[in-house]
Amino acid sequence: MKLTKMPSEFQKALPVLEKIKEAGFEAYFVGGSVRDAILNRPIHDVDIATSSYPEETKQIFPRTADIGIEHGTVLVLDGDEEYEVTTFRTEDVYVDYRRPSSVSFVRSLEEDLKRRDFTVNAFALDETGKIVDLFDGLRDLENQVLRAVGVASERFNEDALRIMRGFRFQASLGFELEQETFEAMKALTPLLDKISVERIFVEFDKLLLAPYWRVGLSSMIESQAYDYLPDMVGSQEKLQSLFDLEKDFTFESSEQAWAALLWVLEVEDAQQFLKHWKTSRQFAKQVQNLLSILALREEGELGNRDCYRFDLDLLLQAENLRRAQGKEVNPQAITETYESLTIHDKKEMQINGGILIKEYGYHPGPELGDVLEEIEYAIVDGNLDNEVEAIHAYLRERK
Numbered sequence: 001m002k003l004t005k006m007p008s009e010f011q012k013a014l015p016v017l018e019k020i021k022e023a024g025f026e027a028y029f030v031g032g033s034v035r036d037a038i039l040n041r042p043i044h045d046v047d048i049a050t051s052s053y054p055e056e057t058k059q060i061f062p063r064t065a066d067i068g069i070e071h072g073t074v075l076v077l078d079g080d081e082e083y084e085v086t087t088f089r090t091e092d093v094y095v096d097y098r099r100p101s102s103v104s105f106v107r108s109l110e111e112d113l114k115r116r117d118f119t120v121n122a123f124a125l126d127e128t129g130k131i132v133d134l135f136d137g138l139r140d141l142e143n144q145v146l147r148a149v150g151v152a153s154e155r156f157n158e159d160a161l162r163i164m165r166g167f168r169f170q171a172s173l174g175f176e177l178e179q180e181t182f183e184a185m186k187a188l189t190p191l192l193d194k195i196s197v198e199r200i201f202v203e204f205d206k207l208l209l210a211p212y213w214r215v216g217l218s219s220m221i222e223s224q225a226y227d228y229l230p231d232m233v234g235s236q237e238k239l240q241s242l243f244d245l246e247k248d249f250t251f252e253s254s255e256q257a258w259a260a261l262l263w264v265l266e267v268e269d270a271q272q273f274l275k276h277w278k279t280s281r282q283f284a285k286q287v288q289n290l291l292s293i294l295a296l297r298e299e300g301e302l303g304n305r306d307c308y309r310f311d312l313d314l315l316l317q318a319e320n321l322r323r324a325q326g327k328e329v330n331p332q333a334i335t336e337t338y339e340s341l342t343i344h345d346k347k348e349m350q351i352n353g354g355i356l357i358k359e360y361g362y363h364p365g366p367e368l369g370d371v372l373e374e375i376e377y378a379i380v381d382g383n384l385d386n387e388v389e390a391i392h393a394y395l396r397e398r399k
């Protein structure tokens with residue numbers, strides 16, 4: 001089959017393919033961008049696979065960067081675009097289930113396509129728009145089926161991350177998992193124990209943010225993969241209550257998705273939970289904040305101090321999640337309260353510790369902190385204007 005119209009992202013990258021070919025090697029577009037082009041979906045990274053070895057690729061282009069040369073990947077800089085150009089490779093027997101024991105570069109496209117995870121991810125596209133489809137991926141695309149390339153159980157044994165990727169692609173494409181593929185995934189979930197948490201997080205996160213997250217999550221639950229994910233052992237029923245969210249709801253951010261997840265899991269210590277998932281501290285903090293807002297909202301309306309503690313964006317994300325939970329919401333009231341605040345951060349106060357020490361004789365220490373906090377809350381509560389004169393009057397009166 002031929003692509004009737006090459007998307008502009010590919011057209012822009014054609015000179016890169018052509019240069020490699022002029023140097024006497026093969027080169028193709030591969031991976032998700034080809035799948036998405038056939039599906040008429042927007043394309044992100046255009047990846048290129050080639051028979052040239054990394055050192056050879058580097059000689060073809062004036063501007064390159066080594067980003068993963070041990071995996072055969074050279075970054076080619078072309079104008080303001082960059083492309084990952086990866087040598088055809090096979091992955092030999094996996095020893096620790098995490099990384100290939102060795103990567104062998106090969107000169108054959110077929111070998112390269114064989115090691116890819118799903119048939120719909122195993123296309124190659126040449127410079128004329130011809131699609132190389134060695135595993136009937138086109139038929140699977142047509143039938144909206146995710147099928148492992150080759151013998152499913154072998155593929156998931158080689159790299160158990162593919163199990164999570166299967167659920168993730170289900171969530172992004174809305175496809176069914178072909179039966180043998182799903183059976184193999186289900187049987188091999190214990191191998192997820194051996195995969196790095198960071199890589200599992202990436203796939204699970206993409207799953208949750210995808211439009212068909214319910215489909216991907218149902219399969220994940222059915223496979224009982226959660227038993228091999230950090231702090232999720234035996235969480236089938238709790239996970240299922242995510243499906244109680246409004247039917248068409250999709251998560252608007254990772255923070256929101258994970259807050260919803262921790263909410264249904266009834267996680268008490270979000271920081272600890274996310275530490276086990278090895279997320280950044282910043283991310284854990286935001287999820288924690290969202291959960292705090294949700295908890296406050298269970299108690300009633302948010303006051304000035306609540307709105308002061310958090311960013312408006314986060315406050316509204318919590319409100320949207322509540323809406324999806326079928327709860328009473330009032331984003332307008334929250335926005336108004338937030339916008340009525342005269343300061344959003346203590347740095348905006350027209351007073352600071354230095355002034356209190358110099359002009360009022362305070363000494364550095366807890367008392368100074370208490371006074372500053374008292375002023376801060378007086379301003380936030382709307383009882384004191386954030387103006388130098390007003391604050392000084394307040395301080396004089398207070399003495």
Ligand code: ATP
Pocket residue numbers: 030031032033044115116117118121122159161162165
């Ligand atoms: P997305 O559109 O979300 O980027 P993608 O299909 O491009 O999806 P990537 O994770 O970017 O997925 O990987 C690019 C390609 O590399 C895949 O399409 C697949 O062919 C191959 N691939 C990536 N990870 C694996 C893996 N663990 N096992 C086998 N093949 C893989």
Ligand code: MG
Pocket residue numbers: 031032033045
């Ligand atoms: Mg990709």
